[in-house]
Amino acid sequence: MSVAKPLLLIVDDDPLISESLSFAFAQEYDVLTSHSRSHAGNLLRQLRNPPRLALVDLGLPPLPHRPDEGFALIGELLARYPDLKIIVLSGQSDNENARHARTLGAVEFVAKPCDPARLAELFRQVLRFDAPPSGETAHGLIGESLPMQRLRLQLGQYANLAYPVLIEGESGSGKDIVASHYLHRQTERHDKPFLALNCAAISPTLLEPTLFGYAKGAFTGANTARAGYFEDADSGTLFLDEIGELPLDLQPKLLRVLENGEYQRVGETQTRISTARIITATNRDLRQEMKMGRFRTDLYHRLSVFTVTVPPVRETGLDRVLLLEHFRKSCAAAVRAEPFALAPDAQSLWLDYPFPGNVRELRNIVIRLTARYAGQAVTAGQLSAELDYPDSAVSPVATTGLDASQPEDVRQAARQHLERASHLNLDATLDLWQRGYIEAAIELSGGNMSEAARRLGINRTTLYNRMEGWNRQ
């Protein structure tokens, strides 16, 4: 019987790179190549088995000279496959960005031009950490700080209620564990199904059939009838992650299930009843979304009767030391190596670092340190090379003094432009402004497209629509 090779996804818009790497790795891996984020998304939707490794270039179309698409892709890949090991390929000039990619959840970055032999070694090393470090999920959240104790107490109170729970918290803070461990495994429903769906990882048009199922012939491609998540969850738990991404037109349907359990498969008139418990999570401020008209008030109130907030690592004091201890030992055990230690100056760095990517980032740092310094004492210099300090650069827009929300400022800027321009094309100029705003928002959001859309006051679908065709210009 042949053993399936691990699946490796390579996303790079340079065919020379993806083809040569694909050739170099074909013996050891099943290689899948893609040239852009949207193309990769389509490819992955057709896969039956998740990829184990992804090699991602940051500069991808439609913004090949900026890291935004790569950043967004990292977020989307992890939303869909939380255990995927992502390695970022970086050009000479964007080590800063590659470091930031690690905050977003990439395990490592490799400078171009990349040596396939070195990459192969890195892949093997990373895959050795593939097994989840033991104990982590069995124990639930690690942490004894006051906010963590409070959270566990609250979760204990909500565990066996039938009502929904809304989990708030930053990316990488442990919302998944809260849902699967405390609100399912430790409840009376533990022997029933637990189903999780990330609303951001699936195209908005597919969400309804995925959640509610569909009848045969309900839409092109619906060759057979299919049950959706509500049906499959039965009387277990349905976890809807990134609920802020649920399109407005679908929100009344979720509200209806929450009110009386009723829903219909797409293309059917028969009403079905769900008895699943619904848990939702978000890393956005849903109250803000509500104010902006992107999230229904009635739905928010239904979902948030019981709300818990998972604290970010920077607010849990010495928990970072417990987390370090746990991952240091479990990562070393996973690769049968001696754990590294932190030298005293590195320990103070560890205590000061804000861990913007929360536990996910912390764990990846430990994985890298284990790979590099097993059995050794890590110095502050070695540790700081693994950390991503926020960039203090000031946005050039802020220094021009133009306040684009003030009609008078905008009129003045337009006037200056008109005086200088010999032939002005209003539509082209407005497009240019729109593009400027969009690119700036993506940049400010570190490539997180949902966040960029929020900054712009539009939804993600609109944002993509507005960006359509850019790569052709």
Ligand SMILES: Nc1ncnc2c1ncn2[C@@H]1O[C@H](COP(=O)(O)OP(=O)(O)OP(=O)(O)O)[C@@H](O)[C@H]1O
């Ligand atoms: N307190 C914790 N103790 C142990 N492991 C943790 C803790 N918090 C997070 N983790 C681990 O960190 C990783 C990221 O956590 P998780 O996927 O739950 O984050 P999240 O809040 O759901 O992030 P996102 O919003 O990006 O989906 C996982 O491997 C998880 O097991």
